[in-house]
Amino acid sequence: MTSPPITVVGAGVFGLAAAFAMARRGARVTVIEARHVGAGSSGGHVGALAPHVPENWNEKKALQLASLLAARDFWAEVAAISGRDPGYARLGRLQPVPDAATADRLAHRIDQARLRWPEDCGMSLTDRPESALVPDSPTGLWLHDALTARLSPRAACAALAGALRALGARIIEGQHADPDLIEGPALWACGTPGLLRLNEDLGRKVGQGVKGQSALLAFAAPDSPQVFADGLHIVPHADGTTAIGSTSENNYDHDRPDDQVLTLIQRARAICPALRDAPVIETWAGLRPRAQSRAPILAPWPGRPGHLIANGGFKIGFGMAPLIADLAARALLEGDTDLPPLFALP
């Protein structure tokens, strides 16, 4: 028996990754995108695939860990099928240790990482980080973790689109899809516009967009771990660039970069003096889809049988994409409705 064709609405990382997982399983998939591939919040340049802290372990952290661990094989398969490099590499992360009290507290974090994370992905303190991009540390100590990875968001979306086409899927760009006119089975992965539509459709607040701004500098450290300091992600990429992210703005008049991104660049240069003279290639802004639950959403669309929603990636959409893709494929192709309650509609 052949399964019915599947429509995926939205060519951001959630829609593309889920479409890929379904096309890999032999499904006939059409992706409909209002603008172009990666036009929404997936079109930026940060791409940190960073774990939650291992203390106070819960279901959310366990699901994120499962997705981060699935990422290496997922992106390798995308690369092999598309012939394009998504820029994935698990090179770890450095965080400066600000004071002695924090260094003491980190012993517990390192223990918890040993308990919760795979053996080859642990945390440790170092006084000699091996990196071309070392953040200043007042204590001369850094926390290193071997679990954090990076990818290039734009390259990853392009690789997913290439893999989909190679698998025979169709991608229609420049077409706005209306849920009243699309027949299921369908996956709605529409980012912030999708959350606003759900607010309207369900008559309650499901989520909203949170603006984020980032910058891309010409600084080559392709084999170095990324940096997390003072709330900033500083992520060297394979192509000789280094991304800096991000602001987090609940109130905004427009979705373009503004002066706040200049402050971001100054802060990153203060954290990593090696970036002091690195030219700015580009600044960028996007609206992160944030659910009221602060967790990703993967749930049936109430009142629309055969329609599933994948949204709410917020700050970790790229990290969660492999897991969301696999669960969405199982739900739509195999009728597996046993989705994590954490991903229910808020």
Ligand SMILES: Cc1cc2nc3c(=O)[nH]c(=O)nc-3n(C[C@H](O)[C@H](O)[C@H](O)COP(=O)(O)OP(=O)(O)OC[C@H]3O[C@@H](n4cnc5c(N)ncnc54)[C@H](O)[C@@H]3O)c2cc1C
């Ligand atoms: C500055 C910034 C930095 C970030 N850094 C990271 C990071 O380091 N690591 C990480 O994991 N995540 C990061 N994120 C978050 C991540 O980018 C998002 O979680 C992710 O992109 C969400 O993907 P999505 O596919 O759900 O939405 P989107 O990428 O927004 O895609 C939704 C798509 O649906 C289309 N669409 C909407 N409505 C319709 C319709 N009716 N018909 C057809 N098409 C439609 C839109 O045009 C859009 O292309 C960052 C976000 C920002 C803004």
